Amino acid sequence: MSIEVDKISFRYARKTALSELSFILENGQFCALLGPNGAGKSTLFALLTRLYALQQGNIHIQGLDLQTAPTQVMQQLGVVFQQSTLDLDLTVQQNLAYHASLHGLCGATARVRIAQELERMAMKERAHEKVRSLNGGHRRRVEIARALLHQPSVLLLDEPTTGLDPQARKALNLHVRQLCTDSMITVLWATHLIDEVLPEDRVLLLHQGRLLSSGTGLDLCNLSGQSHMADAFEQLTQVPAQIPGQAPTKEQAV
Numbered sequence: 001m002s003i004e005v006d007k008i009s010f011r012y013a014r015k016t017a018l019s020e021l022s023f024i025l026e027n028g029q030f031c032a033l034l035g036p037n038g039a040g041k042s043t044l045f046a047l048l049t050r051l052y053a054l055q056q057g058n059i060h061i062q063g064l065d066l067q068t069a070p071t072q073v074m075q076q077l078g079v080v081f082q083q084s085t086l087d088l089d090l091t092v093q094q095n096l097a098y099h100a101s102l103h104g105l106c107g108a109t110a111r112v113r114i115a116q117e118l119e120r121m122a123m124k125e126r127a128h129e130k131v132r133s134l135n136g137g138h139r140r141r142v143e144i145a146r147a148l149l150h151q152p153s154v155l156l157l158d159e160p161t162t163g164l165d166p167q168a169r170k171a172l173n174l175h176v177r178q179l180c181t182d183s184m185i186t187v188l189w190a191t192h193l194i195d196e197v198l199p200e201d202r203v204l205l206l207h208q209g210r211l212l213s214s215g216t217g218l219d220l221c222n223l224s225g226q227s228h229m230a231d232a233f234e235q236l237t238q239v240p241a242q243i244p245g246q247a248p249t250k251e252q253a254v
């Protein structure tokens, strides 16, 4: 298995952001981490990437324990955060070369890796343009190419389509799906947009820090009794989180 999250919980000073979250993703799987604003998606990403220390539970990536083998785990992860971190005044090539050097890739090796990843994202022709001149969708593709330079087995994307128009959103989503089928990269794609999810996709539905569903998009429909995923998503996330099969809390029962 690629990602194994076992009963993780996380609390900010006054707010529980994740409660007993567990799931497993297999190699090469595309998985949508779906949840409305405040569901806990970014908190999960912060734990997976060690921005925050685990408070409770365990995370394994490719069988490696995040707490006892953090360096090896980070080698397995490529990350695209919600906020872009490209330097707008450097070229695409320069941005990637800088990142490559952080991973110990220099000279010809770095140039080859950069060319390969830009090619894969259909951005090779733009290598010598300043990032500032690229549109939002192309900037995101550069960020994905950058995240893959060190050849991780897992790619985490936190709301990668924020600010993109529908066409660019669709193109980016397709590019990322291709990574799973072509290269067996495991993708965790966080979003609050149901139209980025296909019925057959693996979907983790997160709401108020709890995992409501860990099946497919279609399972959301079955769980809610709705025939469209958009309606299912709306229904399942409009009330305080209630875990299927468990008694409602006082707040839910009213």
Ligand SMILES: Nc1ncnc2c1ncn2[C@@H]1O[C@H](COP(=O)(O)OP(=O)(O)OP(=O)(O)O)[C@@H](O)[C@H]1O
Pocket (backbone or CB within 6 Å): 012, 013, 015, 016, 017, 035, 036, 037, 038, 039, 040, 041, 042, 043, 044, 192
């Ligand atoms: N630094 C923080 N301090 C206190 N509470 C926080 C902090 N960051 C997030 N939270 C709270 O934790 C919960 C989960 O937030 P999180 O950002 O992980 O959700 P999200 O699904 O990523 O939402 P969004 O799409 O809005 O980023 C929310 O209730 C949020 O208000």
